[in-house]
Amino acid sequence: xxxxxxTPKFRVLKTGQSMTLLCAQDMNHEYMYWYRQDPGMGLRLIxxxxxxxxxxxGEVPDGxxxxxxxxxxxxxxxxxxAPSQTSVYFCASSDDTATGxxxxxxxxxxxxxx
Amino acid sequence: xxQVKQNSPSLSVQEGRISILNCDYTNSMFDYFLWYKKYPAxxxxxxxxxxxxxxxxxxxxxxxxxxxxxxxxSLHIVPSQPGDSAVYFCAASAYSGAGSYQLTFGKGxxxxxxx
Numbered sequence: 001x002x003x004x005x006x007t008p009k010f011r012v013l014k015t016g017q018s019m020t021l022l023c024a025q026d027m028n029h030e031y032m033y034w035y036r037q038d039p040g041m042g043l044r045l046i047x048x049x050x051x052x053x054x055x056x057x058g059e060v061p062d063g064x065x066x067x068x069x070x071x072x073x074x075x076x077x078x079x080x081x082a083p084s085q086t087s088v089y090f091c092a093s094s095d096d097t098a099t100g101x102x103x104x105x106x107x108x109x110x111x112x113x114x
Numbered sequence: 115x116x117q118v119k120q121n122s123p124s125l126s127v128q129e130g131r132i133s134i135l136n137c138d139y140t141n142s143m144f145d146y147f148l149w150y151k152k153y154p155a156x157x158x159x160x161x162x163x164x165x166x167x168x169x170x171x172x173x174x175x176x177x178x179x180x181x182x183x184x185x186x187x188s189l190h191i192v193p194s195q196p197g198d199s200a201v202y203f204c205a206a207s208a209y210s211g212a213g214s215y216q217l218t219f220g221k222g223x224x225x226x227x228x229x
Binding site: 004031040041043044045048050056058090092104105106107108 | 118150155163216220222
């Protein structure tokens with residue numbers, strides 16, 4: 001049981017390049033989330049999904065797109081990377097209990113955009 | 115506008131003593147509060163939570179207290195151990211519709227437990 005995994009762990013992009021971050025969970029969770037964490041900041045929600053085939057915007061969605069084609073995977077795309085997207089990205093998942101709140105996090109992807 | 119505030123960026127405590135981490139919130143719609151612990155180069159891990167209908171929840175060395183009228187919660191760690199050194203995030207949950215709950219995180223408090 002690997003929990004939540006993220007690929008890649010590190011990436012350096014040039015401004016304008018695109019990339020996709022992959023998140024996978026093996027806990028059969030309905031809900032998945034993408035956060036970013038910047039120095040001195042808490043985690044901010046980018047996009048989330050309440051089930052396979054669904055996505056919704058979070059607090060800071062601009063410049064990102066997501067897809068949830070399979071229940072276990074949640075992809076985060078950057079179509080044209082900008083230096084402001086330099087951050088650590090965390091994926092999380094949770095099940096559909098009444099509170100739905102406890103989230104399980106992956107180890108993070110450190111992205112640098114030059 | 116920060117809805118979840120952790121006003122102390124850092125805290126140092128001697129091993130064996132009590133660590134008290136504080137968190138304030140502004141949104142009265144929050145109905146569930148959680149503490150996450152984060153080590154460098156790892157993702158946050160869930161530590162303890164409390165429902166808004168309770169004022170205390172205890173799990174071993176960790177206790178969370180909630181004061182709804184003051185919109186304040188605190189995490190007590192006693193006794194503190196060097197392995198507790200990490201960044202602690204306070205998070206609050208509110209229902210956001212379509213069967214989904216969203217977490218709002220504070221900026222975190224870095225706890226250093228000195229041997």
